[in-house]
Structures are given as structure tokens and as C-alpha cells.
Amino acid sequence: MRRPSALAALAALAVLAAPASASAHATLKSSVPGVQARVDRAPAAVALTFNESVTITPRAIEVFAADGRQLAGTSTLFDRGKLVRIALRPLARGTYTVRWRATGSDGHTTAGVFNFGVGVEPPPPSQAVGAVGPSWRDDAARWGYLGALSLLVGLLGFRLLVLREPLPAALANRLSLLSVIGAFAAVDIGIAAFVIRASNALQLPFVDLLFGDLSPFATKTRFGLAFVVTTMGFGAVAALVLLFWIFDWSRLLWPAFVAGALFASGVSLSGHQATEPNATWLTQFADWLHLLAATLWIGGLVGLIACVWPLAPELRARAFLRFSRLATVLVAVLVLAGTYLAVIRLPQLSDLWSTSYGLVLLLKLAIVLVALGWGAAHHFLVRPRLEHGEPAPGGLRRSLAGESTVALLVLLVAAVLANQQPPPSGPPAPVLSASTLPR
The missing domain is CATH 2.60.40.1220 (Immunoglobulin-like)
Known part of the structure; x- marks a missing residue:
């Protein structure tokens, strides 16, 4: 059995999973x-x-x-x-x-x-008369959600595809802790994002929002249905990771990773790639691959910086080289899927500079190029030295931290982009006016 912190995490899961008692109110x-x-x-x-x-x-x-x-x-x-x-x-x-x-x-x-x-x-209740569009709160919630997926799915993938078991105890515990944090964060931030989305339509003060009827948003919208399924799913993934951590049941890691990757598809199944008039199963699949590649990339960087470098010096070179090979595949998936989705979402080239969606996409592309250039420097300058048995450069950890910071900026802009309305690519769907309610 692993260290007591795992038991404490399990106790926290039990508390969160237990139904809270609440006084009855009108429904x-x-x-x-x-x-x-x-x-x-x-x-x-x-x-x-x-x-x-x-x-x-x-x-x-x-x-x-x-x-x-x-x-x-x-x-x-x-x-x-x-x-x-x-x-x-x-x-x-x-x-x-x-x-x-x-x-x-x-x-x-x-x-x-x-x-x-x-x-x-x-139209869905999120398009009710008087509703407002996404705000900075929606952007912040989605950014946090993508970061949580990077901790959960990305670190599990890094552990299974790059490091591989068995691992030193301290390293294994750190990876498990961060993965559990990612699972809890995915559940909690997902709830917050759902409530924020509903509040945009309900237009209630916070005190009244606590007793608001959220059921139309949970059962009558793609976003709500995805929220319900992924919330339960990531709770189950958290349980799998905790059981592995406590009882050292290594056979649970792969099911946890696969389940986490599949439940991450809720982002793609409820976003633009699923709801726009020209959305197809291929746009949804490409968006999911794009998301999965990004989470594995960022999760791998976090694993190197926060886990391998401080806790397993003997694994630094091997982990870096293996991750470098995986990152090459991830970059290819990111570029191909991202290019395809950009072409689908922007019917005209001029949409890149004449629409808010296109301008945010341009900003994202600029930051992605910086991140790719940073990663290329690691691949072509650092990797050959390590393959020849030379020691890692002294500032490599700081350089990896810089690359991960740029990657987090990519996630932030991606979160903003997801809440932007793409240019019309087909006959518009009937929507309600978002005019202000009469006072």
C-alpha cells in the first residue's frame, strides 16, 4: 500500500461523492x-x-x-x-x-x-431572450478545464507511453497525486463552467442562482449532456487512479488513461465542431485528436519539469529522449488536425483578419509557432547531445518550463477561441434575440 497521502485523497473523494443534505425548496x-x-x-x-x-x-x-x-x-x-x-x-x-x-x-x-x-x-435555453454571450468567466473556466485535462490525461499518457512502470516510489507518488488533482479539477471546474454557462441565460444574482432551475441546461443542450456524462466519467477515472495509487494495481492505469481520453471528447462533442451547420463526425474526431495531442504534450512537459527532473535524476535523459520522439508525433497531429479545422471553420481566407474568430485564431497560430520553435530547439539541439551520452545542459529544466508556459498560453487562447462565434458557413439556424429584458 502506498503512502498515507493517497488515503487522504481517497477520503476526500468519499466526502465529495457523498450526497449533500439540503433543505427542500420549490421545484x-x-x-x-x-x-x-x-x-x-x-x-x-x-x-x-x-x-x-x-x-x-x-x-x-x-x-x-x-x-x-x-x-x-x-x-x-x-x-x-x-x-x-x-x-x-x-x-x-x-x-x-x-x-x-x-x-x-x-x-x-x-x-x-x-x-x-x-x-x-x-433554440436551446442558452439562447433565450435576455441571455448574454460568453464572458471572461467562460474563458477562464475553459482554460482551467483544459489545464485539468492536461494534468489527468497528459500525465497518465506520459507515465504509460514515456516512463513506463516500475518507477521510483517518490516519482510514482508525485505522478499519481498530480493525476488525481487533475481528475478532481476536471470535475469541479466542469461544474463551475456549466453553472457559468447557465447563469449567462438565467441572469440571476448569485444568491438566487443557488436555487435556480438548471435542468433545461443539463438535459436539453449538448453542452449540458456532455457535462453530465463527463462529470460522472472523470469521477470514475479519479477513483481508478486512487485505487491504483493505494493498492498498486498497475492494471488500472491503462483503463484510467483510455477512459480519460474518451471522456475528454465531451469538449469536442459540445463545441463548434459538433454544432456548426457544416459539422460532421470528421470535424468532431479531428477536434478530439487535436485536444488529445495538446493534453499529452503539455502533460509530458509538466511530468518532466515537476516530476522527473527533481525526483528521478537518473531517468532525465531517457525520459527526455522518449518524450521527444512522442512529441514529434503529437506536433504532426496538432498541425494536421488544426489546419483541417481552420479550413472548415473559415470559409474565406479573408475571415482570418476580418472576423473576431479569425483574429483570435491568428493569435493562437502565432503562439503555437513560438512553442513549436522552442520544441524544435530541444529536438535538434539537446536531443543529439543526450543520444551521444553527454549530460543534459544545465538550463534545460528552465527551458522546458519556458516551453510549458508558452503551451499554457496556447491553451488560454484556445479557450477564448472556443467561445468565439465562427463565420457562418451555411444557412443560419433560427436563434432568439439577445436583447436586454425590459425593465
């Missing part, structure tokens, strides 16, 4: 029209049924047309306070947004938003 049981429903006939009213009696204000339910016009009057309670109803003006064919608020018996106010369509499919 939405059903609605007419249904949440994110398409109806053939325009409804005469919106009715919300709750699990308990609620108190409301006259504007408990607000209904908006796609252009931001409010279409309903005063909300009324029925069925001993469990049903809230508001009459509607005659509705034309199109999409509509419902925003609601109600206070339960515990004094907490719950709120939610959803869309419905009359004769057409409604």
Missing part, C-alpha cells in the same frame, strides 16, 4: 407548453406546476417574443398555490422565451428560463 414539476417543446398550436396560456405551494409576484411568469417584446400580463395562483398561470396574447409562428420566479415555503426563491416554439423547433 418545477411540469409546464404547459413543455420545457423546450415544439407545439403545433399556439397556447392560450403558460402554466407552471410546482411540487409545493409557492408565493409569487404579479410578474412571476414573463413571456417574450424573439424580438424582446413582452407578451403576457399578470400571473395568477391556482390549485392551493401549486399552479401558476398567465394568459397569453395570440401567438404567431416562431420561438418564445418563458422566464419565471417563485418562492417556496422555505423562503428561497427559485427561478428558471426555457424556450418553446410554435410550429418550429426552439
Whole structure:
């Protein structure tokens, strides 16, 4: 059995996995029209049924047309306070947004938003009237998420493909600790990213957001479904790594790595490469390969800098040479997949300098070139010396740290790019206006 810190990590996992007790509060049981429903006939009213009696204000339910016009009057309670109803003006064919608020018996106010369509499919709740687009908070959350994947998937890959078992105890423990941190971070930052995305549409103060209805975002959007699956998946991966760390079950490492790599595909299955009009299985697969290559590259650099160099001096040369060979393949995948995706996302060459998406992509390409040049210097200048048995240069660790810093900047710009809207490449999908709600 490994050191006590692994047991402490297992205890932390048990605490996080245990369901937290919470006081009951009002929740939405059903609605007419249904949440994110398409109806053939325009409804005469919106009715919300709750699990308990609620108190409301006259504007408990607000209904908006796609252009931001409010279409309903005063909300009324029925069925001993469990049903809230508001009459509607005659509705034309199109999409509509419902925003609601109600206070339960515990004094907490719950709120939610959803869309419905009359004769057409409604857009996701993230495109509700009054919703705002991604902000710096979304960019920061995605950057942290990509960094967590680099710790989890990248370090597991570095351990299996470059170092290979058995390893010195101190090195093995450091690698396991960082991988577990990456797994926990992927779960926690994923939750934060989901809540931030939902808050952009709910437009609630933080206190009210704690009791907001997030179910339409979790069950009716690609992003939400990916969040649910990957959160459970990375929790299982964390358990596999912890079990390996505590009981030295080396047969669990490969399943943990493969599962982590597969669950990382949630980023690709819910992003531009899956949702744009010209998205195909090939764009999703290329995006996943692009992501996987980046996480393995950055994870390998972290493994060399934070684990091998300080804890296993005898493995420095061997680890560097093996990683250098792997990095050559990773760079090829990054370049090929990235080029293909850029061509798909930018129909015209002028989109590179005439759209915000293209400008951010240009910035990313510039930083990638710096990183590739740095890596090429290591490959062509340092690698031959090590292959001839010469000692590693004294400043190699600092140089690797510099390369990893540039790589993290690449992740940051990639996070910003993922939240930019690509230029249109096909017939636009119906969306709702993002106009400000009437005050």
C-alpha cells in the first residue's frame, strides 16, 4: 500500500461523492407548453406546476417574443398555490422565451428560463431572450478545464507511453497525486463552467442562482449532456487512479488513461465542431485528436519539469529522449488536425483578419509557432547531445518550463477561441434575440 497521502485523497473523494443534505425548496414539476417543446398550436396560456405551494409576484411568469417584446400580463395562483398561470396574447409562428420566479415555503426563491416554439423547433435555453454571450468567466473556466485535462490525461499518457512502470516510489507518488488533482479539477471546474454557462441565460444574482432551475441546461443542450456524462466519467477515472495509487494495481492505469481520453471528447462533442451547420463526425474526431495531442504534450512537459527532473535524476535523459520522439508525433497531429479545422471553420481566407474568430485564431497560430520553435530547439539541439551520452545542459529544466508556459498560453487562447462565434458557413439556424429584458 502506498503512502498515507493517497488515503487522504481517497477520503476526500468519499466526502465529495457523498450526497449533500439540503433543505427542500420549490421545484418545477411540469409546464404547459413543455420545457423546450415544439407545439403545433399556439397556447392560450403558460402554466407552471410546482411540487409545493409557492408565493409569487404579479410578474412571476414573463413571456417574450424573439424580438424582446413582452407578451403576457399578470400571473395568477391556482390549485392551493401549486399552479401558476398567465394568459397569453395570440401567438404567431416562431420561438418564445418563458422566464419565471417563485418562492417556496422555505423562503428561497427559485427561478428558471426555457424556450418553446410554435410550429418550429426552439433554440436551446442558452439562447433565450435576455441571455448574454460568453464572458471572461467562460474563458477562464475553459482554460482551467483544459489545464485539468492536461494534468489527468497528459500525465497518465506520459507515465504509460514515456516512463513506463516500475518507477521510483517518490516519482510514482508525485505522478499519481498530480493525476488525481487533475481528475478532481476536471470535475469541479466542469461544474463551475456549466453553472457559468447557465447563469449567462438565467441572469440571476448569485444568491438566487443557488436555487435556480438548471435542468433545461443539463438535459436539453449538448453542452449540458456532455457535462453530465463527463462529470460522472472523470469521477470514475479519479477513483481508478486512487485505487491504483493505494493498492498498486498497475492494471488500472491503462483503463484510467483510455477512459480519460474518451471522456475528454465531451469538449469536442459540445463545441463548434459538433454544432456548426457544416459539422460532421470528421470535424468532431479531428477536434478530439487535436485536444488529445495538446493534453499529452503539455502533460509530458509538466511530468518532466515537476516530476522527473527533481525526483528521478537518473531517468532525465531517457525520459527526455522518449518524450521527444512522442512529441514529434503529437506536433504532426496538432498541425494536421488544426489546419483541417481552420479550413472548415473559415470559409474565406479573408475571415482570418476580418472576423473576431479569425483574429483570435491568428493569435493562437502565432503562439503555437513560438512553442513549436522552442520544441524544435530541444529536438535538434539537446536531443543529439543526450543520444551521444553527454549530460543534459544545465538550463534545460528552465527551458522546458519556458516551453510549458508558452503551451499554457496556447491553451488560454484556445479557450477564448472556443467561445468565439465562427463565420457562418451555411444557412443560419433560427436563434432568439439577445436583447436586454425590459425593465
